[in-house]
Amino acid sequence: MPLTSPSTTTPATQTILRASAIRKSFRMGDSRIEILKHIDLAVRAGEFLAIEGRSGSGKSTLMHLLGALDVAETGAIEYQGQDFSSMSAAQRSRLRNRHFGFVFQFYHLLPELNVLENTLLPPMIELSWIAFHAQRAALRQRAADVLDQLGLSHRLKHRPNQLSGGERQRVAIARALMNNPKVLFADEPTGNLDAETGRQIMDVLEKLHQDHAQTILMVTHDRTLAAKADRILLLKDGRLTTEPK
Amino acid sequence: MYKLLLILKYLRKRRIAWVSLIAVMLCTTMVIVVISVMGGWLRMFRESFHSISGDIIVQGRSMLGFPHYHEMIKRIEALPDVKAAAPVIRSFGLVNINNQIRSGVSVIGYPPNISQVNGFTTSLFRMTGAKELAFSLIPGHDYRTPPGFSSRGKDPKTWDGMIVGDGVIGLRKNKEGNVDRDTDVIFNAYVVLTVMPLSPEKATPDLTDKTMRFFWIVDDSRTKVHLYDSNTVYVAFDALQQDLQMDARDNEPARASDIQIAIKPGANLAAARDRIARIVDDVTTSHGYDFRFPYSVKTWEETHATFLGAVEKEKVLVTFLFSIISIVAIFLIFCIFYMIVVEKTRDIGIIKSVGATASGVASIFLGYGAAIGIVGGGLGLLAGWLIIHNINGLHTWLGKIMGIQIWNPEVYLFDTIPNTMNPREVAIIVAIAIVSSILGALVPAYRAARMHPIEALRWE
Numbered sequence: 001m002p003l004t005s006p007s008t009t010t011p012a013t014q015t016i017l018r019a020s021a022i023r024k025s026f027r028m029g030d031s032r033i034e035i036l037k038h039i040d041l042a043v044r045a046g047e048f049l050a051i052e053g054r055s056g057s058g059k060s061t062l063m064h065l066l067g068a069l070d071v072a073e074t075g076a077i078e079y080q081g082q083d084f085s086s087m088s089a090a091q092r093s094r095l096r097n098r099h100f101g102f103v104f105q106f107y108h109l110l111p112e113l114n115v116l117e118n119t120l121l122p123p124m125i126e127l128s129w130i131a132f133h134a135q136r137a138a139l140r141q142r143a144a145d146v147l148d149q150l151g152l153s154h155r156l157k158h159r160p161n162q163l164s165g166g167e168r169q170r171v172a173i174a175r176a177l178m179n180n181p182k183v184l185f186a187d188e189p190t191g192n193l194d195a196e197t198g199r200q201i202m203d204v205l206e207k208l209h210q211d212h213a214q215t216i217l218m219v220t221h222d223r224t225l226a227a228k229a230d231r232i233l234l235l236k237d238g239r240l241t242t243e244p245k
Numbered sequence: 246m247y248k249l250l251l252i253l254k255y256l257r258k259r260r261i262a263w264v265s266l267i268a269v270m271l272c273t274t275m276v277i278v279v280i281s282v283m284g285g286w287l288r289m290f291r292e293s294f295h296s297i298s299g300d301i302i303v304q305g306r307s308m309l310g311f312p313h314y315h316e317m318i319k320r321i322e323a324l325p326d327v328k329a330a331a332p333v334i335r336s337f338g339l340v341n342i343n344n345q346i347r348s349g350v351s352v353i354g355y356p357p358n359i360s361q362v363n364g365f366t367t368s369l370f371r372m373t374g375a376k377e378l379a380f381s382l383i384p385g386h387d388y389r390t391p392p393g394f395s396s397r398g399k400d401p402k403t404w405d406g407m408i409v410g411d412g413v414i415g416l417r418k419n420k421e422g423n424v425d426r427d428t429d430v431i432f433n434a435y436v437v438l439t440v441m442p443l444s445p446e447k448a449t450p451d452l453t454d455k456t457m458r459f460f461w462i463v464d465d466s467r468t469k470v471h472l473y474d475s476n477t478v479y480v481a482f483d484a485l486q487q488d489l490q491m492d493a494r495d496n497e498p499a500r501a502s503d504i505q506i507a508i509k510p511g512a513n514l515a516a517a518r519d520r521i522a523r524i525v526d527d528v529t530t531s532h533g534y535d536f537r538f539p540y541s542v543k544t545w546e547e548t549h550a551t552f553l554g555a556v557e558k559e560k561v562l563v564t565f566l567f568s569i570i571s572i573v574a575i576f577l578i579f580c581i582f583y584m585i586v587v588e589k590t591r592d593i594g595i596i597k598s599v600g601a602t603a604s605g606v607a608s609i610f611l612g613y614g615a616a617i618g619i620v621g622g623g624l625g626l627l628a629g630w631l632i633i634h635n636i637n638g639l640h641t642w643l644g645k646i647m648g649i650q651i652w653n654p655e656v657y658l659f660d661t662i663p664n665t666m667n668p669r670e671v672a673i674i675v676a677i678a679i680v681s682s683i684l685g686a687l688v689p690a691y692r693a694a695r696m697h698p699i700e701a702l703r704w705e
């Protein structure tokens with residue numbers, strides 16, 4: 001079974017995620033700092049897009065906005081033509097669950113659950129108890145397959161604190177891929193790993209992109225990592241610019 | 246689905262939750278034990294009082310009693326709701342038992358059919374549950390005039406029989422905790438009962454009117470109401486009526502102190518009381534109302550309202566006090582859940598980022614609270630049941646190792662601590678435990694639900 005089903009509905013050139021005139025600021029005491037001033041962005045289906053920027057430039061903030069985890073002050077973000085602001089909180093939750101996958105710098109696994117349960121978290125959240133149990137065998141098989149392709153088949157019953165950083169990040173990737181996301185968001189996925197392990201994780205992402213046309217939006221401060229992407233955008237002073245190669 | 250899994254994981258892996266679970270359990274146990282003991286006590290109390298007084302009582306409010314009771318009984322017994330009615334005489338007297346005990350006692354005169362209206366015969370030792378209450382001497386017993394006793398020529402075989410409250414003759418408990426009844430001593434004990442007749446004609450009693458009668462003790466009674474058992478003797482209605490000169494004589498009709506009435510099961514007590522009151526009023530007025538013979542018609546609960554009311558209030562008070570203590574448990578759950586929510590902030594961020602809704606997150610913690618309530622309440626129920634069912638053994642054991650006796654039968658009226666549970670009360674208590682646990686989890690759950698996924702993920 002492939003990690004993600006090839007997107008047949010959206011041709012490779014179609015825009016899947018579009019941000020226009022995004023602005024986001026945070027309050028610091030009495031003053032407000034504008035982190036994102038004016039962001040225009042179009043993510044094409046099937047592309048591997050990297051957003052590069054210095055630490056504190058607002059990369060994570062932008063990714064959170066694009067991933068419907070946070071709300072922009074002005075501007076609009078559309079996913080497949082639908083504006084986030086027209087969705088209810090529950091609809092955005094469902095969007096994150098069904099269409100998006102997130103990989104964070106600090107893995108963010110649930111410590112009480114084992115590798116398999118962590119991977120099964122998205123369908124467990126999506127489905128009712130009865131529905132989950134009806135499809136239990138198939139879902140477990142899917143999770144086991146995903147974990148197997150990430151080289152974790154011997155770790156299914158381990159808990160996160162029994163794993164290395166690289167293994168944890170692969171579990172996080174498996175969880176992100178579990179529901180066949182249309183867009184995979186990765187925020188400094190190698191930021192917490194040594195160079196060799198980081199390279200392995202990057203290989204996984206590249207392979208996903210090449211073999212399954214997975215749309216990936218990666219955020220990093222590392223130019224060499226960003227170079228693996230199809231397209232690089234530079235985030236600076238709250239604006240995106242095309243990277244001069 | 247994830248909710249159930251997380252609830253189970255948190256229950257198993259978070260030891261701190263066990264503290265709240267144990268708190269819920271202890272509070273449940275405590276309230277169940279208190280309510281069961283108090284409730285059982287009240288029940289025993291009511292049963293005992295009910296048992297000695299019938300359902301409805303026409304009570305003479307003067308020591309003279311009231312006349313025309315035959316006519317009243319006849320008409321009362323004709324009522325469809327009434328099972329039976331019987332006259333009773335209450336008075337005071339002096340007893341001299343075996344020349345050893347001399348004391349003032351309550352004297353009650355019961356007719357043979359008293360078992361139809363109250364439970365007196367069930368309180369007897371020898372004649373337990375007799376259909377007809379007989380005060381005749383024990384057949385085959387060798388009655389002899391006690392040495393040195395002047396019976397004024399009266400043959401001891403013709404004396405009357407008397408039943409005494411078991412406290413009157415000072416019964417003791419033996420080592421096994423059973424009442425030690427040395428029947429040889431009891432049935433060989435003679436009693437001289439002196440009563441003072443009152444005449445409706447005279448303003449003050451004439452001391453030379455006193456009547457004396459010789460008795461053999463033929464049985465002893467334990468109604469469980471200490472007040473009765475400690476200083477009441479029971480004799481035949483007719484004999485007492487005669488001695489008190491309440492029988493029909495000259496131009497005065499016979500009198501009784503009370504009429505005790507048993508109503509049929511399921512009949513309405515208050516309605517029956519009102520109907521009976523009307524009959525009694527009717528009979529009284531038909532003979533011309535006589536201010537010397539006031540009476541009242543009451544249900545058994547009204548008759549013993551002061552005692553029953555006190556116990557009922559005590560139960561409410563104790564329940565209230567322990568409920569206040571239980572509020573502590575709610576706060577404990579609140580604090581512990583708040584801690585868990587804070588500690589789990591990042592996890593909340595994770596599951597929200599993976600698509601959990603606010604209500605989903607809230608239901609994890611509410612479900613967690615409910616789980617603690619259900620498990621804690623269930624264990625509390627179990628512990629309460631074990632304690633209640635072994636409470637008398639526990640009490641004896643505690644008494645043995647620590648030398649304390651909390652349950653004093655003199656004070657609490659009964660020898661044993663009540664050990665029954667009322668299913669309805671217990672169900673309510675467990676339900677309250679569960680609801681309280683959910684309440685304690687409410688604020689933390691709300692906080693978790695409102696948490697912003699990004700802020701939660703950034704939480705250090």
Ligand SMILES: Nc1ncnc2c1ncn2[C@@H]1O[C@H](COP(=O)(O)OP(=O)(O)OP(=O)(O)O)[C@@H](O)[C@H]1O
Nearest residue numbers: 026027035053054055056057058059060061062221
């Ligand atoms: N909730 C917040 N409240 C206040 N300031 C915030 C908040 N979130 C982000 N910031 C600020 O916004 C700026 C950008 O943060 P962000 O996390 O997007 O940076 P980044 O580009 O991802 O940096 P890094 O590469 O270190 O992860 C930082 O200066 C940060 O302090």
Ligand SMILES: [Mg+2]
Nearest residue numbers: 059060061187
């Ligand atoms: Mg960042």
